[in-house]
Amino acid sequence: MVDLQPDQLRALEAIAATGTFDAAARELGVTPSAVSQRMRALESAVGQVLVRRGRPAELTPPGQVLVRHARHLALQQADVLVELGIAGPAGARATAPDAETPDPLPEITLVVSGDALTTWALPALVEASGWARLEVLREDEEHSIGLLRDGTAVAAVSSVAEAVPGCRSTLLGRMRYRPMASPRFVERWFADGATHEALAVAPVLAFDRKDDLQERYLRARLGPDPAGPPRHYVPASHEFLRAIEQGMGWGMLPDVQSAAGERAGRLVGFDDARAVDVPQHWQQWRLHSSSLDRVAAAVARAARAALT
Incomplete structure (x- = not known):
């Protein structure tokens, strides 16, 4: 039976957490050589490569x-x-x-x-x-x-x-997201409503390049390839909200975040019928x-x- 030693498992976990053998050694308070020995012993015990050596080290x-x-x-x-x-x-x-x-x-x-x-x-x-x-x-x-x-x-x-x-x-x-913008932004870009033509050119704000909420909304309105409007990226939730309030672009905001801005008149929902519920x-x-x-x-x- 394979006997998994706690000190060997801690060495593997430390490598995963820190990314290198040297950093794992500092985390554990031992030498890098001791970490390497424990990893060799653990890999020998299970008969498999567990870590691809490099900077950073990668787990198999x-x-x-x-x-x-x-x-x-x-x-x-x-x-x-x-x-x-x-x-x-x-x-x-x-x-x-x-x-x-x-x-x-x-x-x-x-x-x-x-x-x-x-x-x-x-x-x-x-x-x-x-x-x-x-x-x-x-x-x-x-x-x-x-x-x-x-x-x-x-x-x-x-x-x-x-x-x-x-x-x-x-x-x-569920968090309900709606397309939101500042009143001045709506007046400039959506004076006639969230039309196909307006959405094709109005600047869009996204959290980062993995944030697809705005893309989902645009695909529903413009079709499968909504490539037209310019995008800006603000990767912090509070600053994302502030950027919309200050007119940098429109974006999808959850109701629990936008409610105060709406009550104060800093935000306007310009297409509430197209809300997106995110479980x-x-x-x-x-x-x-x-x-x-x-x-x-x-x-x-x-x-x-x-x-x-």
Whole structure:
């Protein structure tokens, strides 16, 4: 039977987290040679290449499987220490573990979209920070799936309903997006309404090149290749909102973000009939973890309070 050694698994996880053997060694408080020896021993034990050496180092598919396993073990061990009453927020501050002893607080890596962080998810994360160390990765809903699949994250808020293998998926609610612009922008570009001709030339604002909400709206209005209007990109949710309010372009905004601007007269919905509902699903690994389940419950409560 293959015996997976904890120190070898921690070395593999550190390489995945930091990207190099040298950085992994610093993370673990050992020499780069020790990390290399542990990786050779682990690869020999499983009979497969786990890491492609380079800068950065890349996990092979078997390496990704073992990293998920390593992170499962670390999370479950932290939960056990909390359950035994020998770890937790107070205990973690009182005890200074050595370099290779896992932090007694559970460490949870989540993927959350910028819009969700800005509009409804942050209160849940603040609540969860009381019992876990959180690393929040900002990624578009659909692109968060890859981070779950390769083991980088243990949970994600995603628009994708189908569960990633090894995960379960739960619908949290829906964010309704509408095409929005400043009143002055509407007066200039859409004086006669959101016509085919106006949409073909009015400047468009997108979050980044992976943001396809505006493209989905334009395809519905202009056809399969809406290449005409110029695009601007502002990759931060708050600044994206401000750029629309100041007339840089029109863009799709969720109601939970645009409501205050509409009430104040800074924003106008110019084609409400073409709203786009984006589902918000919570996907998390299938493993027994009380801390991860508590995070899931906090996220679900925040979603119920804010989403449709």
